[in-house]
Amino acid sequence: xxxxxxxxxxxxxxxxxxxDAVICFEDVRLCFGEQCLFDGISFQVSKGATKVLLGEAxxxxxxxxxxALGLIRPDAGRIWVCGAEVTRLPEEQLFExxxxxxxxxxxxxxxxxxxxxxxxxxxxxxxxxxxxxxxERRVRIALSFVELEDAIDQMPADLSGGMKRRVSIARxxxxxxxxxxxxxxxxxxxxxxxxxxxxxxxxxxxxxxxxALLVTHRLQDAYLMATHVWDPAANQLRPALPDxxxxxxxxxRQGQVLFDGSGRELMASRDEYVHTYLS
Amino acid sequence: MDDSPVAGWxxxxxxxxxxxxxxxxxxxxxxxxxxxxxxxxxxxxDTIGVGSLPIVMLTGFFTGAVxxxxxxxxxxxxxxxxxxxxxxSISLVxxxxxxLSSLMVAGRNASGMASxxxxxxxxEQLDAMRALxxxxxxxxxxPRLLATMIMNFFLTIVADICGIFGGFVYAVLAIGLDAxxxxxxxxxxxxxxxxxxxxxxxxxxxxxxxxxxxxxxxKARGGTQGVGRATTQSVVTASLLVIVSDFVxxxxxxxFLGH
Numbered sequence: 003x004x005x006x007x008x009x010x011x012x013x014x015x016x017x018x019x020x021x022d023a024v025i026c027f028e029d030v031r032l033c034f035g036e037q038c039l040f041d042g043i044s045f046q047v048s049k050g051a052t053k054v055l056l057g058e059a060x061x062x063x064x065x066x067x068x069x070a071l072g073l074i075r076p077d078a079g080r081i082w083v084c085g086a087e088v089t090r091l092p093e094e095q096l097f098e099x100x101x102x103x104x105x106x107x108x109x110x111x112x113x114x115x116x117x118x119x120x121x122x123x124x125x126x127x128x129x130x131x132x133x134x135x136x137x138e139r140r141v142r143i144a145l146s147f148v149e150l151e152d153a154i155d156q157m158p159a160d161l162s163g164g165m166k167r168r169v170s171i172a173r174x175x176x177x178x179x180x181x182x183x184x185x186x187x188x189x190x191x192x193x194x195x196x197x198x199x200x201x202x203x204x205x206x207x208x209x210x211x212x213x214a215l216l217v218t219h220r221l222q223d224a225y226l227m228a229t230h231v232w233d234p235a236a237n238q239l240r241p242a243l244p245d246x247x248x249x250x251x252x253x254x255r256q257g258q259v260l261f262d263g264s265g266r267e268l269m270a271s272r273d274e275y276v277h278t279y280l281s
Numbered sequence: 282m283d284d285s286p287v288a289g290w291x292x293x294x295x296x297x298x299x300x301x302x303x304x305x306x307x308x309x310x311x312x313x314x315x316x317x318x319x320x321x322x323x324x325x326x327d328t329i330g331v332g333s334l335p336i337v338m339l340t341g342f343f344t345g346a347v348x349x350x351x352x353x354x355x356x357x358x359x360x361x362x363x364x365x366x367x368x369x370s371i372s373l374v375x376x377x378x379x380x381l382s383s384l385m386v387a388g389r390n391a392s393g394m395a396s397x398x399x400x401x402x403x404x405e406q407l408d409a410m411r412a413l414x415x416x417x418x419x420x421x422x423x424p425r426l427l428a429t430m431i432m433n434f435f436l437t438i439v440a441d442i443c444g445i446f447g448g449f450v451y452a453v454l455a456i457g458l459d460a461x462x463x464x465x466x467x468x469x470x471x472x473x474x475x476x477x478x479x480x481x482x483x484x485x486x487x488x489x490x491x492x493x494x495x496x497x498x499x500k501a502r503g504g505t506q507g508v509g510r511a512t513t514q515s516v517v518t519a520s521l522l523v524i525v526s527d528f529v530x531x532x533x534x535x536x537f538l539g540h
Contacts, residue, residue: 071412093416101414111409125413128420130316173413
């Protein structure tokens with residue numbers, strides 16, 4: 003991690019037996035008053051893999067992403083992202099760490115006073131070490147990845163919900179992050195636009211090998227992630243061989259991890275709640 | 282006792298004071314920390330300073346005119362009407378210029394800051410900024426603080442000049458005072474201490490206006506209704522703090538500088 007200061011106590015979680023984990027939650031607890039949202043949550047995401055977070059509304063899926071980003075601090079437990087212990091890093095070092103993590107917010111969270119170009123370029127402009135030509139080139143590459151190069155001069159208010167979500171993805175991947183966090187990226191979108199967004203996410207996973215945490219309420223998106231891979235030659239999705247999609251599932255319930263495993267294991271689960279949730 | 286409404290209210294006020302103090306400390310620390318947002322400071326100076334210029338000029342002009350109107354009537358009873366310029370300039374430079382221009386800036390800009398930052402907060406734009414590796418305190422709060430401090434200083438000078446000119450217009454046209462007499466009495470009435478008082482206050486008032494506006498914006502809760510509430514509270518609190526701190530600063534300056 004360039005520029006991110008590490009002390010021995012902030013080292014990667016290798017000594018905890020999670021050598022290839024890019025994201026690691028260890029016994030994380032978060033309470034608001036007497037109500038505990040998470041009560042000892044542990045899981046990890048391997049390098050290049052995607053973990054789909056499932057759960058009813060208000061089970062803390064979005065909060066989990068914010069914990070991974072260090073936007074919220076847990077009451078107890080430890081969280082590592084990209085080898086740095088998020089739970090112990092001071093805010094100044096968290097800003098540096100976050101430059102290696104991309105986040106797509108539920109409502110896109112584009113800066114409404116900035117154009118699409120300025121939104122996507124935001125991180126590069128803030129780094130203050132790229133010239134204008136370099137920024138323009140990378141903005142166009144990011145926008146062409148989400149097939150929105152034509153919208154470069156538009157303002158967020160002029161974009162549809164799906165376009166905003168795609169700009170948000172372009173903004174997140176401009177600095178080629180090692181980890182992406184998606185908060186309901188297809189929420190509120192029509193099926194065709196949702197599929198386009200999911201294709202982009204799968205493409206990022208399979209072509210750029212970006213590790214990810216994906217929150218979704220749409221089971222069809224989760225299945226698509228688990229059952230398809232991106233075919234660069236055909237430039238489209240194709241069905242994946244078992245376990246080739248590097249996608250696993252995590253089901254949250256009442257502050258606990260109810261299920262953590264592959265898609266096949268999820269489908270084969272005999273747990274009554276899992277059955278009810280999936281149906 | 283711990284669960285009583287009074288104890289709860291006191292606890293809330295103390296927590297707010299703590300949050301405000303932390304905001305103040307971080308905003309000032311960030312002035313000396315990289316990255317420096319010169320462009321944002323200039324943009325805010327334009328919005329706050331140039332944008333507030335017309336209302337500050339109008340307020341200053343008519344305050345000076347009404348001062349001349351009221352004071353000349355009283356001074357005439359003592360045969361001292363030629364001293365109208367003295368009193369207009371002293372009261373404007375020491376008190377009314379800084380306070381009124383700061384109240385105008387508070388009404389226009391504290392509300393703007395609270396609504397802008399509040400809207401960004403409830404639409405997750407501040408979280409997005411943090412997620413992109415940028416500290417909103419550095420990017421949004423410190424430039425507004427610097428811009429308000431600097432521009433409130435100059436706006437007060439403009440308000441003072443417009444006010445003395447307003448007094449001059451009334452004194453010459455309505456009372457019939459000699460123009461040269463008005464200007465010389467207005468000019469020679471002011472000494473170093475008056476200028477120090479009059480130009481120290483707007484810097485402090487600028488800090489109050491900017492930080493109160495940002496504080497309420499960053500604390501906005503409850504969607505658009507919460508943003509509206511934050512906007513109103515920011516103007517009320519900033520105006521009140523300007524008036525209260527005016528007394529405190531005046532007292533301190535008189536203690537240390539005399540007069």
